[in-house]
Amino acid sequence: MIRFISTLLLPTIVLLLSGCGGKDETAYSGKIYTPTDKIATAFQYTQVPRPCRVFAETLAMLPANQSGKDIQNLVFKEAGAKGADLVLIGQSRKMEDDVESQFIYYGPEQEYLCAENWDGWKYGxxxxxxxxxxxxIGLSEWGNKTVFFEDPLMMQVAFLRCR
Incomplete structure (x- = not known):
């Protein structure tokens, strides 16, 4: 009897406990391409070449006291590790609390052609x-080592693969 109950009860308990943790949005679960260090930047989706596919939509949380070059390096490091060869940069906002560099991932469930299916910054x-x-943070600030941001920032970023 005890064996029967434990056989029935154990899977139910495991199933219930696995749902308690919630989704870890900082953990990337999408497709990862071969890492790269050759990454281009676009600031408007209309600048993205036609064959490029969005495979990650993220909010980047960036620490205080960074130059434009530091911010570019942090974003490129994360994007390059996932195999992005282009990043689409959206808007940025100040954050109250300082943070370590962190990326919160929202999808997409399936990669898509940016030129045909970009729907804007609708996540997070x-x-x-x-x-x-x-x-x-536009063309004049991005990658500029003389521009300095004292506050921590949150930035909209999409990672794309164009090959």
């Missing part, structure tokens, strides 16, 4: 709306 709204002032 709960985290995004709680942030502070807007911060401009």
């Amino acid at each position: 709204y709960d985290e995004w709306e709680d942030q502070g002032e807007w911060v401009n």
Whole structure:
């Protein structure tokens, strides 16, 4: 009898406990390509070459006291480790609390052609709306070692594969 109950009960307990942890959005679960260190940047989806596919949509949380070059390096390091050869940069906002460099992943469930199916920055709204002032990180700031950001930032980023 005890053996029967444990055989029936143990899988149920494991199933229930596995649902308690919730989804770890910092853990990337999508497709990973061969790592690369050759990464291009686009600031508007219309700049993305036609064959490029979005395979990761993320909010990058970046620590305080970083230059534009530091921010580029942090994003490129993460993107390159996943095999992105292009990053699409969205908006940035100040964060109240300083953080270690972290990327919160939201999908997509399946990669898609950016030129045909880009639907904008529609993920992570709960985290995004709680942030502070807007911060401009565009062509003049991105990769610029003389531009300095004193506050921690949250940035919208998409990783793309174009090969």
